[in-house]
Amino acid sequence: MARLSKYSAEFRSDAIALWRASAGRRTFRDVAADLNVNPETLRTWVCDADVPPAAVGASDGAEGELARLRAENARLLKNEKEWQLEREILRRAAAYFAREMK
Template sequence: MARPSKYSAEFRSDAVTLWRASDGRRTFRDVAADLSVNPETLRTWVRDADDRPASAAAASQDTEAELARLRAENARLAKAEKEWQMEREILRRAAAYFAREMK
C-alpha cells in the first residue's frame, strides 16, 4: 500500500500552476528548488494534471450532483422513518388499549 503524500492536493495544484505560469522560461529543477520538492516529483504532478484536466472537473460535478441527490434522499427517508415510528407507537398503544378492554 502506498503511503499518503506529504503534500496536499492544493500544494500540488499550486506547484503545477506556478510551473505553467513560467511559460517554459524556467525548468522543472528551478521551480522545484523554489518549492523544496524533487524535480521529478514536480514533473509527475504536471504530467498527472495534463492527463486529467477535463475528466477531473466532470467527475467533480458528477460527484456533487450525486451527493446532492443522496442528501435529498436521506432527508426524505428520515422524514418517512419518523412518520413510521409515530404510526407504530399509535398502533402499539391501540393494541394495548384493546387488550385491556378484552380482559
C-alpha cells in the same frame, strides 16, 4: 498500497499552476528548487494533471479500460448481427429481382 503524500492537494495544485505560469522560461529544476521539492516529483505532478479524468476510468485504470472495451465489443457484436440480417435481406431481394428480370 501507496503511501500518503506529505504534500497537500492544494500545495500540488499551486505548484502545478506555478510551473505552468513559468513554462518555457524556467525548468522543472528551477521551480522545484523554489518550492523545496524534488524536480522529478514536480514533473510527475504536472504530467498527472495533464491526463484527462475520463482517461483514468471509473475504477482502477486497467479494470476501467477493460470494462470499457468489453462494453464496446458487446455493442459492436450487436451491430454485426443487425448488419448480417440486413445483408441477408438485400441478398434475397437481389436474387428475387434477378429472377424477375429473366
